Amino acid sequence: MIKAIPVIFVGLSGGIAVGIGFVAFLTVLGVIPRLTQLTKTGESIRSYEWAVVISVVMASLADLNNFSIPIGAGILIPIGFASGIFIGMLAAALTEVLNVLPILSKRIGMEGMLISLLMALVIGKLAGSLFQWLFFVNY
Structure with a gap:
């Protein structure tokens, strides 16, 4: 004890x-x-x-308590999609509150290319997520 x-x-x-x-x-x-x-x-x-x-x-x-609900992939796909949207929106809200992107764009000399910077972040996040789910889903 x-x-x-x-x-x-x-x-x-x-x-x-x-x-x-x-x-x-x-x-x-x-x-x-x-x-x-x-x-x-x-x-x-x-x-x-x-x-x-x-x-x-x-x-x-x-x-x-390691609680789990045995449900099929047909239900898990929309739940995973909604969870991903939620996490992405939460990260975007945090970024907006802290004004990270405008500060980052000024620091790296891309002041006029904020949309390009944002699209690079979105495409990189999408590519990374797809890579993880398609190749490392069994781990």
Whole structure:
């Protein structure tokens, strides 16, 4: 039991750190206020916040318990596609908030070619994802 206490402490500390980072990430992006603004449901902001908290806790518990649902490829393809779109949009939102691309274009001397830089990033991401899924899907 004495040997388990440091492991429990490190696990809880790591979980708290990741949780704080996730909340900070959502706060910086302003996801929930923007969502209520777009849907004109400002009175439901607490519901959105609790939905995020509950879904993160449930996903964490499912991950810790190796929970899986046996479904076929016909269902997995749209879920994977939607998940990829979500991650891409989240990355794009973070990039927009931090103004990474305009700063990067100025630093590398491509101020007038921002669209070209953006398309290079998109095409590179697409090519990398396809390469991974087509050649390394069994790993």
